[in-house]
Amino acid sequence: MTQPIVGTIPRPISIPVIPLRELLPWALFGGLLMLLLIYFVGAEQGATSIIHGRIVHEFVHDGRHLLGFPCH
């Protein structure tokens, strides 16, 4: 044994790093879209409304309560 296992330094070079330039557009548009979806499940027609009424709130009611979002 020449090298103790504890001292092994993980080599990040062995994995391709995605450059930020390539990542950014995906993160921006994808991330925004995902956040919008989470907003519709978690908060729409509670404190704020984009769509008028209560139908979205009532439809996802159980999921909203159980996933921990404030409701009513």
Next chain:
Amino acid sequence: MTRTLLLRGMLVGLVAGLVVFAFARWTAEPQVDRAVAFEASMDQAKGESPEPAMVSRKIQRGIGLLTGAVVYSSALGGIFGLVFAFSQGRFAVSSPRALALWIAGLGFISVALIPSLKYPANPPSVGSPETIGMRTATYFLAIALSLATMTLSLQLARRLTRRFGVWNGSLLAVFLFVFLTVTLSSFLPVIDEVPQAFPASLLWKFRIASWEMQFLLWGTLGVLFGWLTERDGNTHTLVR
């Protein structure tokens, strides 16, 4: 590659959503039903007529819950994929399976666990409609603070481990995370709107079920995403 990881995250999230739905249907829905019944009996005792049901309970606990769980999980899975795409190669974890599990674990702690310690999940009939604005704002603020604390601690962990070694550096970073979390959450307003007569055991069961759902969701995300990425040679081939 980012596209693959984003889509994979959403797909894995979809599967996780189905798992969470099945679990919730089995363990959590009885709690919701009991809480709704309690709400109705409270309204009746006050002499108010119960709110007209816009969506029936059957739809709420069936397709409604399914939609909520699947959309939420897929979206979370998508973000998970993006975070994975960023973290790959930037942290000292080289196996995709291990990295995915790390992200899932830290994500569960910062997005689900920590905010819920301050603002736990509430069944129907807990929480007054007048405070919904404040409760929504503080809840999302709690998530944002917890995520910021996690990011900061991870960044500092890098420096601390370099300086004090992996064990002590990590311990210091964890201590910093806990300290910041406790301090910040003590500044967030206390919200306690549980009605006097609400059954304690029901509240307990509901909150435990909510935690279990989150655990299941993040666990499924981490394990499945890691497994698929490890199998897929494209995203983790050795450069040299």
